[in-house]
Amino acid sequence: MFSAFTQQHCDSLLTLRPNETKLGQQVYLASTQWSLAQNAQQAKSAGAQFAIIAIAEDVGPRANLGRGGADDAFVSSMQQLLNLQSNRFFNGNECAILGQISLDHSLPITASIEQLRDATAQLDDIVITAISDVMQAGLEPIVIGGGHNNAYGLLMATKAITGLPVAAVNLDPHSDFRPREGRHSGNGFSYAAANGALDHYHILGLHELKNSEQTLEQLSLFGATWNSVQQIWIRRELSLETALKQIAKSLNQTQLPVALELDVDAIANMPSSAATFAGIPLLDACHYVHYIAKHCSCRYAHFAEAAPACHHAGIDAGYRDAGQSLSELIYAYIQGRLTCLN
Numbered sequence: 001m002f003s004a005f006t007q008q009h010c011d012s013l014l015t016l017r018p019n020e021t022k023l024g025q026q027v028y029l030a031s032t033q034w035s036l037a038q039n040a041q042q043a044k045s046a047g048a049q050f051a052i053i054a055i056a057e058d059v060g061p062r063a064n065l066g067r068g069g070a071d072d073a074f075v076s077s078m079q080q081l082l083n084l085q086s087n088r089f090f091n092g093n094e095c096a097i098l099g100q101i102s103l104d105h106s107l108p109i110t111a112s113i114e115q116l117r118d119a120t121a122q123l124d125d126i127v128i129t130a131i132s133d134v135m136q137a138g139l140e141p142i143v144i145g146g147g148h149n150n151a152y153g154l155l156m157a158t159k160a161i162t163g164l165p166v167a168a169v170n171l172d173p174h175s176d177f178r179p180r181e182g183r184h185s186g187n188g189f190s191y192a193a194a195n196g197a198l199d200h201y202h203i204l205g206l207h208e209l210k211n212s213e214q215t216l217e218q219l220s221l222f223g224a225t226w227n228s229v230q231q232i233w234i235r236r237e238l239s240l241e242t243a244l245k246q247i248a249k250s251l252n253q254t255q256l257p258v259a260l261e262l263d264v265d266a267i268a269n270m271p272s273s274a275a276t277f278a279g280i281p282l283l284d285a286c287h288y289v290h291y292i293a294k295h296c297s298c299r300y301a302h303f304a305e306a307a308p309a310c311h312h313a314g315i316d317a318g319y320r321d322a323g324q325s326l327s328e329l330i331y332a333y334i335q336g337r338l339t340c341l342n
């Protein structure tokens, strides 16, 4: 199901000031009259390069025995982003805000793991179709939320559109390369690898003790590489800058389309199912996004798992922190891509 983000939605989030222009006054918005594919085509004709699209779901994290709430970060992120200034650094008219995709039914709190995993697999098909439509229109998707299960649909869509498997980099304490036991947020990359959509996989900030030995073995067998959070941020054996240079070089050597993935549970205090105080600084995450966007041929960016309701100080704090963080990550990506493309 597609729900368009319209002028009316935008107006309800904007706080205008005389003699100032906000990004919300410049971005391309969607129409309820059109399908997602039609909206994407119209936005492209109007000059947009990037399409922000949300996946409103939390069945993936729940199917992975995690907490819900990843369906609810989009509006808060738009409230922050659209109220930023349009100025010499960024106009906003490079960007379309298309809206949200979702299942057409919700699953009750009592749903079984099997039901949740089936629903996650149904959602995969919706994500593949929707993201393929957006890419087919010539737009670069920036995907907000839902669980990290949606990496699978994004990688499959990229393969469908480019005819090539994908080289992915993922800032994440968890590799999401768990066994293929039914779809959930912990196995998007292992399913993509098994289906030929993932050829090269690097995990930045992998937590040494949040991945089972079995998963680490599967990763090694596949040929995946990683830099652990301990190696860079704790033991300081390697600087973030050196790691990013090596990662970009390896991604580029593949000559494959690049996927930029980020699970916000890598970031300290970000409300999410697996939120942690022992995460990396938000600004390092923004630097990662900007660096890869600037130096690699990214086909999309995916910022997964923000769940405002999981904030330790309550949902209002969750909306604020998730919204601010996502809007900074979006701008870091767009800035990097514009530098790369121009």
Ligand SMILES: N=CN[C@@H](CCC(=O)O)C(=O)O
Pocket: 064, 065, 066, 067, 147, 148, 149, 174, 176, 178, 185, 186, 187, 210, 263, 273, 274, 305
């Ligand atoms: N996308 C997240 N995957 C993590 C979730 C961990 C958790 O919920 O605690 C994983 O499977 O390890």
